[in-house]
Amino acid sequence: MAVLSLLMCLVFRIGRVEAERPNIVLIFADDLGWQEPAFAGSDFCETPHLDRMATEGMVFHHAYSSAGNCQPSRACMLSGQYTPRHDVYAVGSTKRGPVELMRLLPIPNKGSLPKSTVTMGEAMKAAGYATGLFGKCHLKDSKDGKSERAGFDVVEVSQRGLNSDDPSDPKGIFSITNAACDFIKANRERPFFAYVSHYAVHSRLQGRPETREHFATKSRGALGHGDPLFAACLRDLDAGIGQIRKTLGELGVEQNTLIVFTSDNGGTHVSQEPLRGKKGCYYEGGIRVPMIALWPSVVRPGSTCDVPVLNVDFLPTFLDAAAAELPNSPLDGASLVPLLKGKPTLDRSAIFWHFPGYLNGPVPRGRDPVFRTRPVSVIRKGDWKLHLYHEEWQLDGGRAKLDQSNAAELYNLAADPGERKDVARSRPDLRDELLDELLAWMQATSVTLPHRPNPNWQGN
Numbered sequence: 422m423a424v425l426s427l428l429m430c431l432v433f434r435i436g437r438v439e440a441e442r443p444n445i446v447l448i449f450a451d452d453l454g455w456q457e458p459a460f461a462g463s464d465f466c467e468t469p470h471l472d473r474m475a476t477e478g479m480v481f482h483h484a485y486s487s488a489g490n491c492q493p494s495r496a497c498m499l500s501g502q503y504t505p506r507h508d509v510y511a512v513g514s515t516k517r518g519p520v521e522l523m524r525l526l527p528i529p530n531k532g533s534l535p536k537s538t539v540t541m542g543e544a545m546k547a548a549g550y551a552t553g554l555f556g557k558c559h560l561k562d563s564k565d566g567k568s569e570r571a572g573f574d575v576v577e578v579s580q581r582g583l584n585s586d587d588p589s590d591p592k593g594i595f596s597i598t599n600a601a602c603d604f605i606k607a608n609r610e611r612p613f614f615a616y617v618s619h620y621a622v623h624s625r626l627q628g629r630p631e632t633r634e635h636f637a638t639k640s641r642g643a644l645g646h647g648d649p650l651f652a653a654c655l656r657d658l659d660a661g662i663g664q665i666r667k668t669l670g671e672l673g674v675e676q677n678t679l680i681v682f683t684s685d686n687g688g689t690h691v692s693q694e695p696l697r698g699k700k701g702c703y704y705e706g707g708i709r710v711p712m713i714a715l716w717p718s719v720v721r722p723g724s725t726c727d728v729p730v731l732n733v734d735f736l737p738t739f740l741d742a743a744a745a746e747l748p749n750s751p752l753d754g755a756s757l758v759p760l761l762k763g764k765p766t767l768d769r770s771a772i773f774w775h776f777p778g779y780l781n782g783p784v785p786r787g788r789d790p791v792f793r794t795r796p797v798s799v800i801r802k803g804d805w806k807l808h809l810y811h812e813e814w815q816l817d818g819g820r821a822k823l824d825q826s827n828a829a830e831l832y833n834l835a836a837d838p839g840e841r842k843d844v845a846r847s848r849p850d851l852r853d854e855l856l857d858e859l860l861a862w863m864q865a866t867s868v869t870l871p872h873r874p875n876p877n878w879q880g881n
Contacts, residue, residue, distance in 0.1 A: 442612045443716065444678040445545070445739050446605075446669075448662060449498075449616070451491065451557065451623040452700055454688020455709045457646065457655065465639065465646035466655050470663035471713065474682065477722045478715030479761060483729040485801075486686045489707040489776065489794060490700055491623075492532065492559045494685045494732065499541045499560075499569045500534055501736035501752040504775050505868045507534050509560070515778025518792050521879040524812040525796055525871040527778035533566025539748030541736050542572025545614040548745035553577075553604040556597040556618035573616070575604055583620045584627070591627030591657055592620040598661035602668040609672045612743070617665065621658040622690065628653025651690045676717045679742055681735065683712040697840040698784040701793035703774055703808065704840050707784065716742075720761050728760055729801055731772050753866075771802035771855075773862050777811070777871045786839075788830075796871045800859040804835035807845075807855040815872050820856075824849070829856060 456462035460475035487497030488504060496502075496509035504510055508531040511517065515527040534540060539547075546552045553575040560568035570576050577600040585593050601617045621627075632653040641647030662682065669675040686708065689699050693706030700707055712730070714720060733754035740747055741756035755767050780793040788810075789795060796811035813828035823829055824846055831845040831852045845852045863870075 441677070442549075442744065443718075443742050444605075444612055444669075444674055445550070445614045445742065446601075446665065446678060446680045447614075447616045447735065447739075448665070448680065448682045449495075449557075449618045450658060450682070450684040450711075451620055452686065452689050453622050453655070453684035453711060454691070454693050454699070454706070455696060455711055456693070457622075457688055457691065458659075458711050460713070461711045463646045465636075465641060466652045468655060468659040470659045470666065471682065474662070474666075474680070474713045474715050475723075477717070478680075478713050479720045479724045479726055481712040481714070481726045481728075481730055483727055484683060484710050484712035485708050485729065485731045485772065486684070486710050487731050487733050487774065489686055489703055489774075490780070491685050493776075495559050495569060495618075496534055498685075498732035498735055500538045500750070501541070501733050501754045502538070502750070503733060503753045503773060503866060505863075505866045506751065506753065507531065507538060508869070509534070510776055510778055511780060512559075515776075518779050518781030520875070521877055522791055523779050523795075523875050524816060524878050524880065526873045526875050527796065527871050528869050530778065531566065532561040533563045533568060534560060534571075535566055537750060538567070539750045540567065540569065540571045541616070541739070542569065542614075544572070544736060544740060544745070544748050545743070546572045546574065547748075548740060548743045549612065550743065551604075551608040551611055551613040552616075553601065553608075553613070554616045554618065555601040555604070556593065557583075557620050558618070569616075569618075583623060584625055588630055591629055591654060592623070594619060594621055594657050594661045595664075598664050601665060605665070605668055605674075606672065609674055614739070619658060619661070622651065622654045624690070626650045626654045626690065628657055632656050646691050648691055679714065679716040679719075679739075681712070681714050681738075683732065684710040685732075686710065692785065694785075695839045697786045698793075701780045701782065702784045702787060703776060703794055703797050703799050704784070704787070705834070705838060707793070708774065714757070714761055716761060721763060724763070726760050728765070728767055729772055730757060730760070730767075771800050771858060771862070773801075773859065774799040775863070775866075775868055777869060786841075798859055798863060798868070800855050800862070801834070802855055802858065804833055805851060805855060806832050806834055806840070807852065807859060809856065809859060811871055815870070816874065823852070823856075831855070
């Protein structure tokens with residue numbers, strides 16, 4: 422009897438732990454800027470379901486993508502690693518733009534994660550979760566690497582894809598959503614992880630006819646968010662999010678589900694002001710993103726967070742929430758669970774970015790009339806943000822010439838979120854402190870630097 426009683430107790434405890442492990446739903450928008458949803462500040466766009474999430478969960482005011490555009494941001498998020506760990510830096514090539522205007526030879530880009538990397542799907546599957554990926558896949562499977570598909574039990578890529586011609590399903594929003602909801606229903610009796618990877622609001626913009634009609638005559642907002650087609654596309658994306666929440670509620674599992682909503686990089690369709698730049702650069706407009714975390718049993722409704730966070734933090738966060746072991750491959754992110762539980766800080770000093778190539782196309786208030794970005798590494802520590810541009814750093818005298826070259830830019834984001842006033846020369850003490858920490862991080866992560874001059878450069 423004693424043995425039977427012990428076994429029954431053990432079964433009860435295992436069942437209880439299984440029941441308490443949260444379901445996790447990650448909803449990833451494409452090219453959605455920091456202030457474009459209504460909850461984040463837009464006075465033209467309408468996002469009622471996201472607004473409700475914001476009032477019931479936690480809004481992160483300083484959330485970032487780990488790269489300035491789609492593919493490297495996704496590689497970072499799915500691996501929990503900064504770009505130097507996997508060498509996914511851009512979409513396609515890091516040599517994008519007029520080659521004769523590139524002072525350095527860029528570091529080549531990779532389109533896959535290394536085989537040794539433990540992906541988010543693999544980690545959650547190993548933790549005992551049912552895993553499903555729905556929508557956009559941007560990384561490639563190859564003989565030397567793997568894509569985001571690794572570890573997912575179910576992968577359903579929308580057949581309509583980036584540019585749907587079905588007016589009832591713009592950007593494949595609703596086929597993606599329906600597939601995710603079917604997966605949730607099929608796995609409601611066990612912990613599940615659903616990665617809902619949307620094409621919206623990437624160009625080309627699309628919206629249902631009735632949604633487009635709704636915005637056609639609406640007055641333009643004061644922030645300059647007055648594009649009816651963009652607003653319609655975002656409103657339809659919001660409707661898909663509402664459908665997922667409705668499914669979770671009907672199944673009675675929403676209280677024990679962690680939902681994270683964010684975007685893969687900064688916006689591109691409308692002005693990102695007061696932030697500088699847009700998608701593809703490493704000013705705030707290119708990397709700051711909207712983000713909400715909803716976990717009814719944990720997160721205080723209507724709470725906000727001003728701690729800088731990155732999408733490399735998601736993998737350690739989900740594993741922490743699941744009480745699962747961390748993978749053997751290194752993780753650069755930090756678990757956000759303490760923040761979700763109300764702790765005001767994280768135990769790290771700074772966050773980082775590294776891009777060793779060129780992206781063509783200037784950005785608003787950009788540094789460059791030709792490129793969105795040139796080779797750059799960035800550190801944010803507290804309110805301070807330092808950009809280190811490698812052309813000047815490598816070719817114009819390094820540290821000894823910082824006061825003469827344009828290698829370093831320093832901004833106080835609390836006083837100057839638009840990065841208008843570069844104080845690198847007036848605050849050399851702080852500039853050098855952040856530079857030392859950035860260089861130490863670059864060494865610790867084995868950053869590959871573009872250092873070979875371009876023999877075909879035709880600049881001055």
